Amino acid sequence: MKKVTKFIGRCIILASLIITTSYANNQVSDAQIYQLMDKSGTTKIIEGLPLQIQAMGQQMALTNKDPVEHKNFMQVFTSSLNPDVMLRQMLEHIKKNVSPQELQHILTWLDSDLASRLIKAELQSADPKFQQNLMHYIADLQTTPPAPARTKAILNYVESSQVVEQSLKMIMSMLNNMFAALKATQPENEELAATLDAQIEQMAVSMKPVMEQQMILTSYFIYRDISEEDLTQYSNFYKQETGKKYLSLMVGAIGDGMSEWGASLVKKIAKEKS
Numbered sequence: 001m002k003k004v005t006k007f008i009g010r011c012i013i014l015a016s017l018i019i020t021t022s023y024a025n026n027q028v029s030d031a032q033i034y035q036l037m038d039k040s041g042t043t044k045i046i047e048g049l050p051l052q053i054q055a056m057g058q059q060m061a062l063t064n065k066d067p068v069e070h071k072n073f074m075q076v077f078t079s080s081l082n083p084d085v086m087l088r089q090m091l092e093h094i095k096k097n098v099s100p101q102e103l104q105h106i107l108t109w110l111d112s113d114l115a116s117r118l119i120k121a122e123l124q125s126a127d128p129k130f131q132q133n134l135m136h137y138i139a140d141l142q143t144t145p146p147a148p149a150r151t152k153a154i155l156n157y158v159e160s161s162q163v164v165e166q167s168l169k170m171i172m173s174m175l176n177n178m179f180a181a182l183k184a185t186q187p188e189n190e191e192l193a194a195t196l197d198a199q200i201e202q203m204a205v206s207m208k209p210v211m212e213q214q215m216i217l218t219s220y221f222i223y224r225d226i227s228e229e230d231l232t233q234y235s236n237f238y239k240q241e242t243g244k245k246y247l248s249l250m251v252g253a254i255g256d257g258m259s260e261w262g263a264s265l266v267k268k269i270a271k272e273k274s
Contacts (some may be wrong), residue, residue: 028103033094036103037087039110040250041123046090046257047083048126054078055128080265086257093253098245105242106249118234121222137221146220153228153235154219160235163219164212166247170255171211172204175262186270 019163039041058075064070098106111113124130146154158164179196186192223231 007066022090026093027102028098030091030095032100032103032107033091036094036107036110037090039107039119040246041119041126042090042250042254043087045125046086046254048128049081049083049086050078051128052079052126052130056131059131060159066099076268077265079260080268082264086261089260090253090257093256094249097252098249102242106246109237109242109246114233115167115232116137117230118226121226125218134218134221138217138226141217141220147229150220153231154216155222157223157235157238158212158216158219159229161238161243161247163187163247164215165206166251167215168204168211170251170258171207172200173259175200176259180263181268 034043053074057070057077061067061070110119124133127133179200181191183189183196226234238247
């Protein structure tokens with residue numbers, strides 16, 4: 001059991017680096033939803049996950065004491081990921097949770113000049129070298145700290161967008177699905193169920209400060225070429241109904257996609273360890 005929980009723990013660490021009310025309405029077409037995912041950069045980010053994972057795996061291999069175990073771990077991890085399945089799962093979530101009017105408001109925002117520049121900046125996260133570039137940038141921040149106005153703008157964005165809370169909710173949803181799938185493979189193992197239940201409660205508390213720090217540092221890097229004035233406008237967008245809907249909709253969709261992946265991952269892990 002220890003090997004299984006250790007193995008899934010490594011999966012959680014890697015997945016977290018890839019690291020945001022229901023209105024069922026059939027009038028929203030698949031084409032409109034794919035347009036939303038394309039314009040928001042979501043499609044490109046999801047399709048780029050395999051390369052990101054490969055790059056992260058190569059970095060992890062540099063400090064891993066057991067190359068064979070790491071290779072097996074990465075094979076299981078990557079083979080469980082299907083971007084097309086994730087995108088389809090996300091489409092179904094969006095279709096159930098947005099009205100035509102809400103979707104049109106979001107698409108209008110995404111067509112704006114400000115949104116286009118922000119999304120271009122955010123798509124840096126799809127670069128396989130993103131984590132490496134981020135680490136270099138964070139190291140530079142220690143010697144050349146940002147100006148107070150910059151810090152204020154970044155903190156205001158992180159707070160207004162509720163990106164920490166939404167991302168944490170997404171990850172916890174994925175973990176719950178992963179743990180449920182793992183418990184289903186061994187329904188008679190009460191010790192495993194109790195261990196996983198205890199772990200999920202501890203994670204919910206311990207992950208928030210770590211997530212908050214990571215989001216703030218990542219925002220400094222991603223929006224380094226975006227002015228304080230534009231960041232203020234972005235923060236204000238998330239205080240509006242359209243912004244709130246956009247964030248909850250996309251984070252919920254990504255959460256559903258990640259949860260599907262998590263369940264598939266656990267089944268492969270259980271099969272490998274059986």
